[in-house]
Structures are given as C-alpha cells and as structure tokens.
Amino acid sequence: MRKSLLLAASNLRRAKGQTIAIIALILLASAMMNLGLMLSLDYKRNFDRCHDRLHDGHVTLAIDGRREELLDFLTRTLEEDGDVTEFSCEDALSMVGSFAYNGGEVNTEFVILEKETALSRPVGRMEIVEEGAGKSGVYLPMLYGADGKIDLGDTMDINIGSHVMQYQVCGFLNSAMAGSHNCSMSALLLTADKYEELEESGYAPASTLVSVRIRDKEQSEGFEAALKNKVSAAYPTSRLLSNSYEMVSASRYISQMICSSVVNAMAFFVALIAMVVISSNVINYIQENMKNLGAMKAIGYRSGQIVAGLLVQFLGVAVVTTAAGIGLSYCLFPSVNQMMIAQTGIPYRMRFQPLSCVMTVAVCGGAVALSVWLSSRRIRKIEPIVALRQGVLTHSFKRNHVELEGTRAPLQLALALKTCLSGMKQNVTVGITMLVLSLVVVFSVLMVENVIVDMTPFINLIVGETADACVNVPPGAEAALLQAAEEEVCVEKIYLYSSTEVCHVGGSALMATMAEDFSQVNNQDVCYQGRFPLYDNEVAIGAKYAKEQGLKIGDEIALTAEGKEVDYLICGHTQISNNLGKDCLLTREGFERMGAFNNMSYYVNLVPGADNKAFREKMEERLGSDLNMTIDISSVIEGSAGVYVSLMTVIVVGILVLGVAVIAFVLYLLVRLSLGRRKREYGILKALGFTTGQLVLQTAASFLPAVLLSTVIGIAVSAAIINPVVALFLGGIGIVKCTFTVPLGWTILSGAGLVLTAFGLACLLSLRIRKIAPVALLAGE
Helix, strand or coil: HHHHHHHHHHHHCCCCCHHHHHHHHHHHHHHHHHHHHHHHHCCCCCCCHHHHEEEECEEEEEEEECCCHHHHHHHHHHHCCEEEEEEEEEEHHHEEEEEEEEEEEEEEEEEEHHHHHHCCCCCCEEEEEEEECCCCCCEEEEHHHHCCCCCCEEEEEECCCCCCEEEEEEEEEEEECCCCHHHHCCEEECCCHHHHHHHHHCCCCCCEEEEEEEECCHHHHHHHHHHHHHHHHCCCCEEEEEEECCCHHHHCCCHHHHHHHHHHHHHHHHHHHHHHHHHHHHHHHHHHHHHHHHHHHHCCCCCCHHHHHHHEEEEHHHHHHHHHHHHHHHHHHHHHHHHHHHCCCCCCCCCCCCHHHHHHHHHHHHHHHHHHHHHHHHHHHHHHHHHHHCCCCCCCCCCCCCCCCCCCCCHHHHHHHHHHHHHHHHHHHHHHHHHHHHHHHHHHHHHHHHHCCCCCCHHHHHHCCCCEEEEEECHHHHHHHHHHHHCCCCCCEEEEEEEEEEEEEECCCEEEEEECCCCHHHCCCCCEEECCCCCCCCEEHHHHHHHHHHHHHHHEEEEEECCEEEEEEEEEEEECCCCCCCCCEEEHHHHHCCCCCCCEEEEEEEEECCCCCHHHHHHHHHHHCCCCEEHHHHHHHHHHHHHHHHHHHHHHHHHHHHHHHHHHHHHHHHHHHHHCHHHHHHHHHHHCCCHHHHHHHHHHHHHHHHHHHHHHHHHHHHHHHHHHHHHCCCCHHCCCCCCCCCHHHHHHHHHHHHHHHHHHHHHHHHHHHHCCCCCHHHHHH
C-alpha cells in the first residue's frame, strides 16, 4: 500500500495541470448531482413535513351553503365512513377571483376564511409565516410575496367575482392544501372586520370548508371522487370545490420536478465526460511513461501495485473534490430554493442530507474507479523489455494514414489530419463531449424559441385552450351574453368552453370541459390522438390518466355527475396539464345527459388591436347582475406562466455557461496531453522553420474533424429526439407528446457557434507552443 501511495503522490506532482482540469469537471458533476438529489429526494418530502405539522386534511371540500341540514349530512357521511380518521368543518366564503401578480394576473377559486378561525382549525390549520404592522386587511399565500413584488403594507385590489375589493396586505400565510393557485383553490385570510364586511356584501357566497384526514393518503383521489359524488347526489345545485393530497403534492412541485430532472441530466452528462477524460488521461499516462513502467516492473513492482497507485491517485482526488462539490451545492441551494418557493409556495429550511451526500460520493467515486480500472488494464500486458523500447514491438504494421510524400493536400492540413487520424482515443473523447453538448445546445435553442421569446407554443402545450377573454354567466343569462357579444364589432368569435368536475366510476375525479362544437376551439392539438367528441355519447380522456387506468380509444367509461351515472365511448386522448392529466372533453349535449350547468364560461377571440379591458367593462355594463365574472385570459397566463419562463431562463443560461466550461476543461486536458507527448516533435518542426502560429493552427485543426463530425451528428440526432425527451420530463403533469417547433436556422447557427467555440478554445490553449524552444530540447539530450 505504501508503494501505491508513493506512486500516487509522484503522479500528482507531475500532472498538476491535468489534475486541476479533472478536479473542475468532478466538482461540477458532484455539485449538480447533490443539488439534483436534494431536489429529488428531500425537497418534495418537505410537503409531507408541512402537511403533518399543520395537521392538514388529505381531502379538502368547499361547498356553497351553511344550512344546518347540510352540516348534518356532511357530519353523518364522514362519521359513517370507516376510512375517515378526523375531519373539520368551518364557515368560509368562496368565489372565483383574481389580482395583479408577476406582470399579469392570477385567477383562481378563493376560499376565504376569518384569520383566527383558519389558525385554530383542528384539521387543516394554516400558519402565518410573515406579518406586518397592519391590523385590518388580507393575508396572502406566501408564494405571492416570494418575488418581493407584493410587500407587507401594500394596498391591493382583489377581484371577487365581478366586484373589486381593496385590502392592505397584513401578512403571508402557509397552507399545505390551499396555499397556491396550483391547488385548485387558494386560501385568503381576512381580519375579522374585513371578513364581516365581505360576508355582508354578498359578493362571495357563504360556504362550508371541510378538511378530511383518511387512513391511507394514497387513496385520497378515490375518496375525493366518492365524497363529491355523494354530496352532488344529495345537493345537485350546490357549487363544489375540492382537491386531494395526491393532486396537490404533485401540482405544487412542478418546477421542482423540471429543475431536478434537468440538473440530474446535466450531472450525468458531465460525469460521463469526466469519465471519458480520466480514461484518456490514464491511457496517455501509460503511453508517456512506458519506459518508467517497464523499469518499475523490472525492479519488482507488480501490475496490481501500479494500478492501485492510479486508483489511489484518482480516487483521492475524486473523493476530496466530491466533498467540495457537495459543499458548493449547499452554497447554491438558497438561490435555487428561492426560485422554487415562487412556484411551490411552501417554506423550506435547508438542512444537511446524509443520504444525498453518500449517494453523490458513491456514484462519483464508483464512476472514477471504474474508468481508471478499465483504462489501466493494459498495464498488466506490458512486458518490461517492450516497455523499455517505449512500447515499440520488433515489428509494427500500423497504417500510415497520411503519407506526406504522396499527398496533394497542403502540408499544414496534411500534418493536422495525420495527428487527428493517429489519435483515435482523443477523437473519442472529443466526440462524446460534443455529442453531449449538441443535445444541450438544441435543448437551449428549443426553450428560447418556444418558451422565453414566444410563450405561445409552451402555453398551447401546457394550458391547452386559450383565448383573449372569458365571460362567465348563469345558464339563464346565456342568450343575453350571446346577443351582447354579437353586437360588439370587436368580437371575432365567441364559443362555449366551460369546465366542471365529474367522477370516473371506480377511478378519480376528472376536470370535464364542454363545448358545443370542438371545431371552434383555437388549439386543435389538445386532442393529440383520435378525435374530439362529436356526439353526446363520446368523450376524449387525458392520455396520462388513460394510460394509468388502461383505457384505450374505443373503450367504454362510466362517468357520474350530480349522482347520475352515464356510459361514454372514448374517441380520443388529450394532453392538458391543468389538472395533471386528469381531464376529459365532452360535448354540451353529452354533459347534459349527466347534469345541468351551474354556470357557463364562454371564450372570446377579439379582433387584432381590440381593447380587452374595454370589452370586459362593456359586458359588465350590459349584463349587470347576470354576469358572474370576466377574465383577461392573456393577463392570467402571463402572471401564472411567468415563474416558469424565469425558471427556464435560469436553466438555459446555466447549462450554456456549464457547456462552455466543460468543453474548455476537456480541450485543456487534451491539448496539454498532446503538447507533452509531441514536445520533441514540435521542437523539430520549429527547427525546420514552422512558426508558432502555424503549429497552433495545426494543433487546433487536428481536433476539428472530430469536433465537426460529432457536432453535425449530435445536432441532427438531438433535433430528432428533443421533443420526446422534453415530453419525458413533462410526463408527470400530463404531457405525452411534445410538439415544440425546432428552429432549424437557429439550431444550425448554434451548432456552428459550438464548433467555432471549440476551435477558438483549442487555438487559445495551444499558445503554449510558443514556449517550446528547439535549443532547450537539444540541451536536454
């Protein structure tokens, strides 16, 4: 062991530059790996810790009305259910509402409680995470204050239905099941005076909020569907809001899922490149030190001791660097956590995570050990006599790829090609690096084109159907709305697009969206397989949910609403992330076989240049009390999607910077190894009259064929597979098929930029050739 340690120390002293580059690669890989594992493992468990601390329900239900009869029915139903362990019922107000957020608007179903009632609930308790000096006003979910754009003490307008209420922001709250617009309901807490004022105004209907804890939280979706079915059957005209533990725990961590997937993928790619670089380094070490290895074997060193020395060298560097990378990940985590809170809306307290650290050390150490062991096996085959001849056998039949005396190519090009073709291991290292970076470049271009510059493809994929405005009215006001819209010259198209929950018998609650004619909808890609429903006995089901339930096109499915069960024929599969893939499409007549509309939403396309706000104000004026609310859809999308655009911008910038750093480190290692191996050759070429500039270009050009070929192949393959890869990342929110446009021109330009960057870095790193002097080489003889 002592001899192995001495060998390792000697190797490290002689290869400081290579060691620094390898340290940089392992540092990046380990930092990203630990960060990704922290997000994947413990970060989502934070929801469970928050849920348990607040003793929140596994199913939350808000129902219009506070009648004694309703409360008795709910109490009796829950007490008779053997799956229920605890429940709590409190008075609340509920209504669709909106307020300005993140450059747009957030629109959601508000569940409004009196502050002290919310803080003292036995099940579903809420907590105040930040409080100001104000004694009268509103407490918002903490995610709305995460970006600092809404501060304590600010005065803000909140639209409750079609009415505007003005409140001072007194603080921010945390609620596991109702702390975000991604929960299908969002809690607002009002001080006692403001709650009484809103209750007396009648703008938000009096409601009952029910939080239920069950024995098996993994069955929360099924319990939610069954409970809603019972309530709907007993009170068919009541308006219901609900969510489940399974749905909320997934929807509140969408950005965490995307970010951890990207970070883990990049960690894998950098680790793969590091393995290739280490392997190349070991092979070059064997080639350069062939005489020394032969001498060591001749004086009694065993092959195992030499291999052990290399393992100790690289494993020692890997373990120490991985520890530093883990430390770096903890330094980066607060910034990442701040971005995540803007979407999750749940506070996270950073703590040491031994499992992720052990996994990071094990994976990085194991990868390095495997790479060194596989690359150093050649040492066992080296005979001392052959090694002392620098590995040259008595006869060599290696092919001379470029014969200088017979080639018609310019001498500079011929020498570069000769170097390139004789260094296949170098080419493999460069090729793998450029293939990985090509995928990174294509992903970045795709995100810039379809998310950052123009959100429309991203919105169409994630949200589904969009329009300029939405007008919601009671069923009795439908004719008045259509007549008013027809008289407005700014209206290009108006069509029914209304949603409500239905239940799959034996399955989960589904968000059903109804239209009279689906050929009118703007986004015809929502139904990606099969077709939209045409008849009243047809339904299109979310592809993710259909896959989970084993439902295929042509199968029958039983749906229920208001206690009535009806069978439908599945005619297509949809992909919408609004309800995490648990959705369906029905014709108007198809839904009316089960139940009646409590309210109706119409989507409106305005002519280009029309004033959205002015149109909505006219509808409010024309319809008066017959109007429930109007929504500026584009503003809502801008406010809700802004957090994802910001996240994607950070990811794209981060991976591009990382890509440049990786290629710089790889080329630094390869150029340094090439200069060390060919130092004598460069001296001879300088003596023959070659200038430093010529030798620099010759060295950089020797990398160019591998860089160019691997980049062309990488860009072509990545462009073909990038949409399925993105769909894989987004599969958890219901996306099965990604339809982003791959911008061909920008992709080609980015590929060319990648090649030029690699060539420029190779030239820059090859400038060390100027330090090589023929006279110094001769003096060493």
